[in-house]
Amino acid sequence: MTHEFEVRESIEIDATPEQVWEAISTGPGIDSWFMGRNEIEGREGGRTRMTMGGLAHLGTVTAYEPGRRFGYASDQNPDGTFMAFEYLIEGREGGSTVLRLVHNGFLGDDWEAEYDALSVGDRMYLRKLAAYLEHFPGRTSTYNLFAPGSRVTGPARAWAAFKDAFGLRGEISPGDPVRVSIEGLPPSEGVLEWADHGFMGARTGAGLYMLLLGHLGHVVVEYHDYTDDVDGERLETAWQAWLEATFA
Structure with a gap:
């Protein structure tokens, strides 16, 4: 049985909207703070691929508005579970950016423990993104x-x-x-x-x-x-x- 979930988080980052966009919507950018090795086909309807531990996780770009909004959803598993991510970018005076994340989809039978882990993990990965952009601007993970x-x-x-x-x-x-x-x-x-x-x-x-x-x-x-x-x-x-x- 699947269970619908949603996590919402936001963070202010000491980086420009353009820098945030590169970090959340391109393969090298995502590689530099998230998990695995990532490939993004930069258009709505484009395909995504995250490779980790020898496994490839595929998905589709659901929103692609450069500098403003990026979203993608994983392919649905046989049991009906999947995850979707949407990022909203808002520039602030002084060159900083507020990034809002909506993470939703359907989880499986162990949904309560998974949801608790996702709720904390999303917040921590946004902190990791912020640290990357604030201290390693213009560089990508090798x-x-x-x-x-x-x-x-x-x-x-x-x-x-x-x-x-x-x-x-x-x-x-x-x-x-x-x-x-x-x-x-x-x-x-x-x-x-x-x-x-x-x-x-x-x-x-x-x-x-x-x-x-x-x-x-x-x-x-x-x-x-x-x-x-x-x-x-x-x-x-x-x-x-x-x-x-x-x-x-």
Whole structure:
């Protein structure tokens, strides 16, 4: 049985409407803050493709008004479930932008847990988008890491591990200095961007991290690198080893 849902969120971003449009409506733009590798056929009725974990998720562009409105919907699954996203862009004086998101569709039998995860996740990914546009303008991700870990019982355990990976102690808040340090990688200095609802984001000079406790208690490490000299294989190996050692 399917269950209809809707999530509405908005955020003010220190970027122009044109910059926001590029980030939400083009493949390289979406790659730079969201999940997977994305391809967008830039027109209403055009096709979309997100590839992640060897799987391709297909959809259709439902709205395409450059600088104002962009929407797409996933293809319907055999059980009738699907998701649709619509972004509305509103420029503000001083060059900032308000971005409004409507995320709706139909979920399956586990809809309550899925809805709770989506409600929090949408808000956190908008924060990630804002951090990308504010601190890495004009750059796109050259390497994306999406490293899923095991299921964790108890959010406190995950939160303590996230703080340790970022070199944080005690009470934390956005703006705190971080030191990303795990075995197998050179340490890197950065800044904590957000820490809320099981999501912790930090930026370094090279890229943007997000550690999260997701749906059903699964830990995930995400990273976007905006340089041309990242060793992706080394990065993935180190973070997968961290996940396995930390949450064994």
